[in-house]
Amino acid sequence: MLSSTRRSVRRMPAIGAAVALAAGMLVTLAPSAHAAAGATLPFTSIEAESATTTGTRIGPDHTQGTLASEASGRQAVRLTSGQRVEFTVPRAANAVNVAYSVPDGQSGTLDVYVNGQRLAKTLTVTAKYSYVDTGWIPGARTHHFFDNARLLLGQNVQAGDTIAFQSTGTQVTVDVADFEQVAAAATQPAGSVSVTSKGADPSGNGDSTQAFRDAIAAAQGGVVWIPPGDYRLTSSLGGVQNVTLQGAGSWHSVLHTSRFIDQSSSSGNVHIKDFAVIGEVTERVDSSPDNFVNGSLGPNSSVSGMWIQHVKVGLWLMGTNDNLVVENNRILDTTADGLNLNGNARGVRVRNNFLRNQGDDALAMWSLYAPDTDSSFENNTISQPNLANGIAVYGGTDIAVKNNLISDTNALGSGIAISNQKFLDPFSPLAGTITVDGNTLVRTGAMNPNWNHPMGALRVDSYDSAINATVAITDTTITDSPYSAFEFVSGGGQGHPVRNVTVDGATVRNTGTVVVQAEAQGAATFRNVTATAVGAAGLYNCPYPAGSGSFTLTDGGGNSGWNSTWSDCASWPQPGQGNPDPDPARNLAKGRPADATGSVDVYTPGKAVDGDADSYWESANNAFPQSLTVDLGSAEAVRRLVLKLPPSTAWGARTQTITVLGSTDGQNYTTVVGAQGYRFDPATGNTATVSLPSGTSLRHLRLTVSANTGWPAGQFSEVEAYLTP
Known part of the structure; x- marks a missing residue:
């Protein structure tokens, strides 16, 4: 769920819940200190x-x-x-x-x-x-x-x-x-009503919508049986209550629909289990209920053993869903959230699910209209939420996030976000005790590209109001965060405090910048937090706005490996800035922020620093000169550039006229190498090397292209910068 921002305020990115709605090495990731993190998977x-x-x-x-x-x-x-x-x-x-x-x-x-x-x-x-x-x-x-x-x-x-x-x-x-190892298809339960007995077509050719409705009406208080097959539904089901919908297994019974259940209320006792729902959602339209479940299942319901794919949101839950259990499901390739408890959730348990490739928060609670209370996300495995957070809690009372394994967030979110970002009113801020226990976060956190601002692996955010709840963060493992491990921020830019936070027991390994990124007034106590391979410094403590108050860290004992403080509040620490370069022969430009005077279609500036020689940046056409600029993160004595175009022979030979400029502050540029023609020929690898004079020191590398004999634009598939001549 994301809100609008104002450029006049250093407003932090709004992340989250889907705007208005809606040889081979096994993968082994470190568990938390006291319990295995993540789901038990088949x-x-x-x-x-x-x-x-x-x-x-x-x-x-x-x-x-x-x-x-x-x-x-x-x-x-x-x-x-x-x-x-x-x-x-x-x-x-x-x-x-x-x-x-x-x-x-x-x-x-x-x-x-x-x-x-x-x-x-x-x-x-x-x-x-x-x-x-x-x-x-x-x-x-x-x-x-x-x-x-x-x-x-x-x-x-x-x-x-x-x-x-x-x-x-x-x-x-x-x-x-x-x-x-997929088990054989299950057999029909005694006394159940089969959808095929009501005319459903398991070949997928016919429309089975009415047959499902008829079976649900006939099976009240009992089981609707979905035999093995492919079933096509052309509209959503409503009025689903006091019934079990059961398939032969998620690899055997498959429903093809982008809208399975859409209802604003239900008397409850709905149990959905053991089949697949695969949709046809190809874009995110927030006004459309393109969800597996949209609305309410009612109290004492459950969803288990499901394979949910290619819908907008897996479960967008509104209304009453008290004591709902969502467990042992796979939710893949959604264009927005995997699951969102959108207010009024009481006693809900979301556990032992696997989520991959979500287009917003993988799991979220949003306390709109009423607080989510006494609800939890436990033992879930989340991989690759490619826009927002792995798990987000927006308001609510007595919420638990326990023993989850979250990896590879990209690019507007954290592994876990505990937030008072409201999006809409009426909103119920965080209250009671928020328990964040036993979670493992791997490669989580990101650089927000809108504000060029780093997001921590675990974020506590007083976005729209002060955090006064008790936030207890215990037994956390954070590995390979590209930026910070713990972030405390008032992301709306209003300086609301973050209070009553305790971090007790954490292992931080190989964090890119700092262990603690404190950008709000308030206080937190840290105990038994150990860190190794810290990129820049232990602590960045620069509350925003300046003068809004201080953030106090209390050392509760047992902390080690992060006692240094970043001294310059005027600049963000860059990954690895505090340590000697372990590899002087590495490409300094790879993965660094890049921008350009223009680009066309998908051929964006980042393609020139992504490590993939087959992808490329292309400038606006017929508008020379055009420039590509790469921020290396710190001033470096660059001696050699390697410029590439895709190696495919489909790229004919060409000469580009290029000027190399450099800057240490991103404002004032000087010419390092004057305009010269550089030949790119697929017969010799489509590569050109530029030697820079000794004594060159630059952080911002700019390549200005004033001519290209092969195409009326500047083009680079890779820009590489090295310290070695």
């Missing part, structure tokens, strides 16, 4: 970059708008036609789900090989559900590059066998593969 995932491949590994990258930045682990494998990635199967399996991306507007297939033998089945891949634009959200860019596709193999494979995927004409970037 599948095992392997990252493609850990498999054997003839393709190209891309990433890591954290820059919004790049393919690698939305990948699990910030890395993936790109396959061109004929290339493959081969996984060693980690467990007995008969099914696989693959997270992948193809170029915008394209579709195709992956050939599947088991132990070297090609299957008759192929895996369909498409960009149909990807490349979502949310231009009305400040700071948002085209995102949602990945999608998921699943396949029953038709045979059993054992641990140690191999499964390979080979591109057959379309470029495919493979991110991660989930291997699963």
Whole structure:
């Protein structure tokens, strides 16, 4: 859910709940100190970059708008036609789900090989559900590059066998593969009403909507049975109450609809279990109820064992949903939230779910109209929310966020946000005790591209009003945060205080900038927080607005590894700025912020620093000169630039006339290398090298293109900067 912003105020990004509505290495992530974090899942995932491949590994990258930045682990494998990635199967399996991306507007297939033998089945891949634009959200860019596709193999494979995927004409970037042993289809419960007995068509050719309605009416107090098959529903169901909707398993009973249940109220006792609902939502329209559940299931209801995919929101819950249990579900590829408790939630438990590739918050509670109370998010695994937070709590009383595993947020949010951002009125701010316990956050937090402002892995935000609730953050593990670990901020720019916060027991490893990012007045106590490999300093303490008050950190004992303070409140610390460079031969420009005087279509400035030579920046056409500027993060003695165009022979040879300029403050630029023509020829790698004079020191690198013999625009697929000549 995002609100408008005013440029005259350093207003922090509004993140969240969906504006007005609506060889292979196993993936192993560190658990929390006292309990395993995340869901118990029926599948095992392997990252493609850990498999054997003839393709190209891309990433890591954290820059919004790049393919690698939305990948699990910030890395993936790109396959061109004929290339493959081969996984060693980690467990007995008969099914696989693959997270992948193809170029915008394209579709195709992956050939599947088991132990070297090609299957008759192929895996369909498409960009149909990807490349979502949310231009009305400040700071948002085209995102949602990945999608998921699943396949029953038709045979059993054992641990140690191999499964390979080979591109057959379309470029495919493979991110991660989930291997699963799917149980046989369940049988019909005695006394249940089958939808096929009411005329439902399991072939998917006919419209089964009325048959489902008739079965629900006939089965009041009992079970509606959905046999194996594919069913097409053309409109939503309403009046669902006092009934169980049960399928034969989420790989066997599949409903194709973008709007499953849409009702404002229900007497409750609704139980939905063990089938799949797969929609056709290709863009986010906040005024449309394109959700698996939109509204109310009523008290004492449950949702379990579901596969929910390609809808806008999995569950957008309004009205009465007291004592609802949502557990053991998979929610994939939504264009907005995975689940949002939109006020009036009492005693709700959301636990043991897997969510991947959400287009807003993966899980959210929003206390609109009335406070969400005594409700919790527990033991969920969340991967790649590609716009907002992993878990967000916007107001509410006595809320718990416990033992969740969240990874790879991008790019307007944190792993966990505890916030008084109201979005709309009437809103109920945080009250009582907010328990944040046993969570593991991996590569969470991001650089907000609208405000060029870093978001911490775990954020406490007095956005629209002071935080006076007791916020107890315990036993937290934060690993590889690109920026800070803990952030305390008044994101609306009004200086509201953040009070009554205790952080007790935390392990912080390899945080990019600081352990604590304090930007609000207020206070917090830290106990037993240990940090290693801190990028810049232990503490950034600069409340905003200036003069609004101070933030007091009380040392409760047992803290170590983060006793330094960032001294310059006029500048943000950049990742790694406080430590010696461990690799003097690294590319200083990779993954750094980039902007330009202009660009066309998807060929944005970040494509020139994403580590992927096949993607590229292209300036506005027929409007020389055009410039690309990269912020290296700190002043560096750059001696060599390597400039690239895509290596494909489809790119004809060309000469670009380029001037190299540099600046230490981003305002005043001087010429480092005067205008010269540089030849790019695919026969020699489409690469040009520029030597910079010794004594050059620059933070902001600017390349101005005044001519191009091959195209009327400036073009770079990669701009690389090195300290070595």
